[in-house]
Amino acid sequence: MKNGIIPDPNVIHPLKDYQNEIYVKPQIKNPHIIVGEFTYIAAADFESHVTHLYDWNGDSLIIGKFCQIAAGVEFIMNGANHQMNGVSTYPFYTLPGWNAEPPALADLPLKGDTVIGNDVWIGQNAVIMPGVHIGDGAIIGANAVVAADVAPYTIVVGNPARPVKKRFDDELIELLQKFKWWDKPIEEIDALIPLLTSSDLEKVRVELKERIG
Numbered sequence: 465m466k467n468g469i470i471p472d473p474n475v476i477h478p479l480k481d482y483q484n485e486i487y488v489k490p491q492i493k494n495p496h497i498i499v500g501e502f503t504y505i506a507a508a509d510f511e512s513h514v515t516h517l518y519d520w521n522g523d524s525l526i527i528g529k530f531c532q533i534a535a536g537v538e539f540i541m542n543g544a545n546h547q548m549n550g551v552s553t554y555p556f557y558t559l560p561g562w563n564a565e566p567p568a569l570a571d572l573p574l575k576g577d578t579v580i581g582n583d584v585w586i587g588q589n590a591v592i593m594p595g596v597h598i599g600d601g602a603i604i605g606a607n608a609v610v611a612a613d614v615a616p617y618t619i620v621v622g623n624p625a626r627p628v629k630k631r632f633d634d635e636l637i638e639l640l641q642k643f644k645w646w647d648k649p650i651e652e653i654d655a656l657i658p659l660l661t662s663s664d665l666e667k668v669r670v671e672l673k674e675r676i677g
Contacts, residue, residue: 471650473501483508484535488527500529500582500646507535516543521574528582528600529646536589542574545594581616582646600641601631616641636665639672 474490488499488510514525523542546553547567556564575595584598587606599616609623617631645656662668
């Protein structure tokens with residue numbers, strides 16, 4: 465390891481004396497937020513970037529390992545949704561004085577868990593809407609509003625976010641998803657860095673095939 469330092473996923477501040485980049489996992493307190501090791505956000509905290517996450521909806525935010533989350537990103541959860549199958553969408557039951565009971569969960573447009581894969585880069589001020597699934601290796605452009613699922617290793621931009629292109633061809637994407645480098649031991653990932661950062665994709669393809677067998 466470089467300078468004898470072993471990467472530690474259990475520290476909150478990986479960069480000494482710098483508060484605005486944190487590893488997310490060791491800071492999480494909400495049991496409905498599950499985050500993998502070495503995922504970081506460019507902020508001093510994470511849970512304030514997750515809005516409308518309420519126990520009674522039963523949804524969770526699940527994020528994989530080694531994700532890179534820029535400043536200003538917001539994960540909007542199902543609690544933001546209003547009843548849409550009645551005449552009014554106004555949430556009378558949430559405000560004092562109104563004689564209204566909460567709607568049944570079946571009457572709310574709940575979309576399930578929000579799931580982010582591994583090694584996903586989410587650009588500055590992007591908004592992730594409820595129930596979205598983002599695949600491994602995807603890139604979310606700055607200011608994108610992601611309201612639909614994103615395939616692995618796909619770049620999306622805009623509002624609403626739309627696919628621009630796949631980062632790699634289908635074969636290389638399949639190899640990367642089989643290899644799952646993010647699940648390897650720290651020492652093995654460290655040794656893999658020349659492969660993971662190589663721009664020679666044909667070399668990467670050959671080596672992945674050899675390693676997978």
